[in-house]
Amino acid sequence: MKEEIIIAGFGGQGVLSMGKILAYSGIMQDMEVTWMPSYGPEMRGGTANVTVVLSDKRVSSPIVQSYDTVIALNQQSLDKFQQSVKAGGLLLYDPNGITTPPTRKDIKIAKIEAAEEATKLGNSKGYNMIVLGAFLKLKPIVKMENVIKGLKKSIPERHHHLIPMNEQAIERGMGAVEV
Amino acid sequence: MDVKDIIKPENKVYGKCPVLTERVLHYCPGCSHGTIHKLLAEVIQEMGIQDKTIAISPVGCAVFAYNYIDIDWQQAPHGRAAALATGAKRICPDKYVFTYQGDGDLSAIGTAETIHACNRGENIVIILVNNAIYGMTGGQMSPLTLEGQVTSTTPYGRDIALNGYPLKITNLIAQLDGTCYVTRQSVQNAAAVRKTKKAIRKAFENSAQKKGTSFIEVVSSCNSGWKLSPVDANKWMEDNMFPFYELGDLKDK
Amino acid sequence: MAEKLLMKGNEAVAIAAIRCGCDGYFGYPITPQSEVMETLMEEKPWETTGMVVLQAESEVASINMLYGGASCGKKVMTSSSSPGISLMCEGFSYMAGAELPCLVVNVVRGGPGLGSIQASQADYFQATKGGGHGDYQLIVLAPNSVQEMYDFVDLGFELAFKYRNPALILTDGVIGQMMEKVELRPEKKRWTDEEVIKLHGDWATTGKTKDRPQHAITSLALESAVLERFNLRLIEKYKKLNEQEVRFEKTNCDDADYIIIAYGAASRVCEKAVELARSEGIKVGLLRPITLYPFPTKEIQNMAKQLKAILTVEMSAGQMVQDVRLAINGALPVEFFGRLGGIIPTPEEVVAALKKMVK
Numbered sequence: 001m002k003e004e005i006i007i008a009g010f011g012g013q014g015v016l017s018m019g020k021i022l023a024y025s026g027i028m029q030d031m032e033v034t035w036m037p038s039y040g041p042e043m044r045g046g047t048a049n050v051t052v053v054l055s056d057k058r059v060s061s062p063i064v065q066s067y068d069t070v071i072a073l074n075q076q077s078l079d080k081f082q083q084s085v086k087a088g089g090l091l092l093y094d095p096n097g098i099t100t101p102p103t104r105k106d107i108k109i110a111k112i113e114a115a116e117e118a119t120k121l122g123n124s125k126g127y128n129m130i131v132l133g134a135f136l137k138l139k140p141i142v143k144m145e146n147v148i149k150g151l152k153k154s155i156p157e158r159h160h161h162l163i164p165m166n167e168q169a170i171e172r173g174m175g176a177v178e179v
Numbered sequence: 180m181d182v183k184d185i186i187k188p189e190n191k192v193y194g195k196c197p198v199l200t201e202r203v204l205h206y207c208p209g210c211s212h213g214t215i216h217k218l219l220a221e222v223i224q225e226m227g228i229q230d231k232t233i234a235i236s237p238v239g240c241a242v243f244a245y246n247y248i249d250i251d252w253q254q255a256p257h258g259r260a261a262a263l264a265t266g267a268k269r270i271c272p273d274k275y276v277f278t279y280q281g282d283g284d285l286s287a288i289g290t291a292e293t294i295h296a297c298n299r300g301e302n303i304v305i306i307l308v309n310n311a312i313y314g315m316t317g318g319q320m321s322p323l324t325l326e327g328q329v330t331s332t333t334p335y336g337r338d339i340a341l342n343g344y345p346l347k348i349t350n351l352i353a354q355l356d357g358t359c360y361v362t363r364q365s366v367q368n369a370a371a372v373r374k375t376k377k378a379i380r381k382a383f384e385n386s387a388q389k390k391g392t393s394f395i396e397v398v399s400s401c402n403s404g405w406k407l408s409p410v411d412a413n414k415w416m417e418d419n420m421f422p423f424y425e426l427g428d429l430k431d432k
Numbered sequence: 433m434a435e436k437l438l439m440k441g442n443e444a445v446a447i448a449a450i451r452c453g454c455d456g457y458f459g460y461p462i463t464p465q466s467e468v469m470e471t472l473m474e475e476k477p478w479e480t481t482g483m484v485v486l487q488a489e490s491e492v493a494s495i496n497m498l499y500g501g502a503s504c505g506k507k508v509m510t511s512s513s514s515p516g517i518s519l520m521c522e523g524f525s526y527m528a529g530a531e532l533p534c535l536v537v538n539v540v541r542g543g544p545g546l547g548s549i550q551a552s553q554a555d556y557f558q559a560t561k562g563g564g565h566g567d568y569q570l571i572v573l574a575p576n577s578v579q580e581m582y583d584f585v586d587l588g589f590e591l592a593f594k595y596r597n598p599a600l601i602l603t604d605g606v607i608g609q610m611m612e613k614v615e616l617r618p619e620k621k622r623w624t625d626e627e628v629i630k631l632h633g634d635w636a637t638t639g640k641t642k643d644r645p646q647h648a649i650t651s652l653a654l655e656s657a658v659l660e661r662f663n664l665r666l667i668e669k670y671k672k673l674n675e676q677e678v679r680f681e682k683t684n685c686d687d688a689d690y691i692i693i694a695y696g697a698a699s700r701v702c703e704k705a706v707e708l709a710r711s712e713g714i715k716v717g718l719l720r721p722i723t724l725y726p727f728p729t730k731e732i733q734n735m736a737k738q739l740k741a742i743l744t745v746e747m748s749a750g751q752m753v754q755d756v757r758l759a760i761n762g763a764l765p766v767e768f769f770g771r772l773g774g775i776i777p778t779p780e781e782v783v784a785a786l787k788k789m790v791k
Contacts (some may be wrong), residue, residue: 060703251637254650266500
């Protein structure tokens with residue numbers, strides 16, 4: 001098993017921490033992982049992305065050209081990475097603010113209304129966990145128990161009381177994803 | 180009384196400080212460095228801190244200070260003494276750490292390291308020997324060279340329009356909250372020597388009490404660089420240096 | 433089983449420093465390595481191990497604070513990125529000249545000048561051929577994973593003290609910024625002065641006692657004959673390093689007709705390129721130098737006997753390739769593929785360069 005994923009969106013959407021939680025979940029499941037962010041001035045309010053690779057075997061390159069899954073959370077990211085999904089791969093996006101939806105026919109395309117669901121939940125910070133839930137519904141590469149362990153490892157202990165809220169958001173995402 | 184009588188122990192009135200080595204000083208006759216070295220050695224001896232002292236020597240005439248004062252020394256890159264002292268003192272807080280620097284080393288290339296060490300209030304002692312010239316490299320202008328002073332790079336005298344103003348670095352240091360004791364002394368006569376020794380002792384005691392940085396400028400002569408006899412150099416210093424670089428404590432808290 | 437954590441390469445350096453008994457870190461912020469000092473400040477090791485962490489006013493001050501701490505026989509380190517490392521080169525030369533141990537981490541970014549903040553390997557020459565003035569060498573380690581970022585802190589200190597010479601971890605923005613699994617090693621206590629003396633000799637400025645002569649740490653030797661004798665001694669030291677400390681890793685080399693030589697982030701990309709090329713039937717392996725100084729010259733010469741050609745891949749205009757060519761000395765074609773400016777070569781590009789060479 002090897003899954004090469006890029007998560008891309010605006011800075012502030014929780015792209016990097018979502019990737020970190022996913023990577024940590026992989027470690028809890030005894031997988032090899034890499035997490036490689038874009039970094040620099042572009043992070044300050046601009047676009048942010050992170051490449052996460054989860055594998056049963058040692059990961060060679062942490063930077064890849066084509067992905068098993070692209071998660072695009074704004075138009076720029078969708079435009080930039082749509083063509084990088086491997087044939088037969090998955091493109092997951094949030095339609096909020098999207099004026100030009102994806103067009104490829106040789107990949108699986110899924111939608112998650114994450115902004116809307118977060119508002120309904122009254123938990124705007126749960127946005128990225130809703131997206132994570134949607135992804136895990138379509139590609140259950142890590143078990144939920146390991147995701148919870150990953151969350152505990154990623155979040156500082158003083159914020160551990162927020163874990164149930166995050167769990168709830170993940171479940172919300174699992175239920176709300178549309179293929 | 181012949182020589183044998185004179186050297187009898189009971190007739191002894193003065194001895195070389197045991198913290199000084201037996202090596203002959205390479206400094207020019209009339210230079211202030213030898214006197215300041217002696218004072219440091221005496222203070223270290225009197226406080227009994229030879230085994231707790233780490234000194235940092237500069238690039239300049241005093242680069243070889245380790246040849247004369249019998250303590251552990253680190254010889255710093257040009258201007259960086261205060262950074263070395265910071266590294267040594269932070270990791271070895273029980274040691275007495277002092278730097279010994281000339282005006283070129285401290286106030287030109289080493290300005291940043293000096294100001295920031297003083298501003299952090301490192302518990303170190305900084306000795307600035309100010310002879311208003313680069314002695315070792317052959318008498319070039321330093322930031323502390325006086326207006327109109329002739330040096331090998333200001334052959335027609337320091338021109339403010341060209342070279343800017345003499346830098347009262349010690350006054351600047353006195354403004355910094357990290358310093359506890361800032362003073363300007365000299366060593367041209369016995370009274371001045373006694374005052375400077377007292378200042379050095381006080382600075383080392385400040386270190387032990389973790390009061391912050393102590394900074395001692397010793398206004399000095401460089402008769403070779405100034406191209407004067409030792410006596411004339413001292414007179415020139417009194418006539419020209421002292422009015423601009425006024426002696427006394429600038430800060431004592 | 434030791435705890436496995438997910439952390440950035442830069443964070444791993446900080447955690448490793450605390451756990452391997454480092455006495456002091458002095459640094460100045462610069463992207464892409466600021467997490468090293470940020471992590472240290474967050475961890476507050478002065479409350480646990482007593483390790484000192486200080487933000488200096490410049491990289492010039494940082495390296496000279498290392499000079500002061502190292503002169504006291506302490507394990508001291510700093511980290512920076514390319515422009516900051518240029519400023520430290522004066523200090524490297526002085527510390528090599530004064531025979532002082534220290535550890536420096538260079539998380540390389542694109543240059544020259546202010547360049548970019550993206551990953552690069554364009555500081556190879558600076559690291560292995562000097563940077564500062566005079567006949568000296570740094571011990572240069574090139575990690576290619578976050579685990580190695582962690583492990584090479586301890587290894588760097590070990591080599592630095594064994595040879596009384598500055599050691600440099602030459603890494604890049606990819607390895608510094610990426611997160612991977614790290615297995616923490618058992619903690620080591622900070623050395624006492626007595627332990628340093630027992631392990632590495634009595635040379636440091638610990639305060640002159642009655643029973644030993646003064647210790648003066650200096651790189652000054654005004655007499656030419658004295659300096660030449662010292663230079664010859666340094667040459668002996670570097671010779672010993674070349675005999676005893678060369679480290680490298682070989683992957684898929686046993687039956688290889690061709691090898692790729694790459695280090696750091698580029699070697700990770702090349703690992704994948706080798707997988708791709710092997711799946712297309714090209715018998716290619718990867719030689720990854722782990723020590724860039726001392727360089728695995730002999731190993732390259734030994735391998736040359738079985739090879740048809742070598743491809744060197746770097747994120748630079750071609751620096752390490754010169755050492756490969758010197759080792760091969762014309763016996764084989766040595767080709768180069770590189771990307772510049774902070775662009776990371778893709779495995780596909782490497783395979784294309786390989787195919788061009790094979791043809």
